[in-house]
Amino acid sequence: MKYIVTVNGKKFEVEVERIGNGNGSKQVNETPEKVTANDIEQKIAGGIKISAPMPGKILSVNIKEGQKAKKGDVLFILEAMKMENEIMVPEDGMVEKVLVSKGAQVSSGDILAILK
Incomplete structure (x- = not known):
């Protein structure tokens, strides 16, 4: 369906x-992936979307479109509640699109960049 x-x-x-046949439930042995x-x-x-974990201001953009990024590289520095937070690469990839610039105000969940 x-x-x-x-x-x-x-x-x-x-x-x-x-x-199953629709007349009852069937036990499935596999544990579904969450x-x-x-x-x-x-x-x-x-693509991998890098989003803001909290609202704040972008202090630094450390990447450019087309650049290779490795897991753990710092992509952005986000100031929130008077603290600087590093936004890092979750896995190796290439920067496809940078959607924010230095000084931008972002909300929680806003997409900052897309990696491939």
Whole structure:
């Protein structure tokens, strides 16, 4: 069966497979992998979205589009509650798009950059 699912305001078509004959439940031995809405959105969009963990001001942008980034590299410095917070690369990739600049005010969850 096909369904339309909305995740963070974006619509996705998903296909669901029935397990069993529909006359009762069937025990499945596999433990399903826990996936967040953000994980789904990243996989479907084909990129890793780096988002602001809290509201604040961008003090430093340490990347450029097309640049390679390694896990742990500091992409941005975000000032929030008078503290400087480092926004780091979650996994190796290449910077596809930088969406903020130095001095920008961001809200929690705003996408700062996209990696491939």
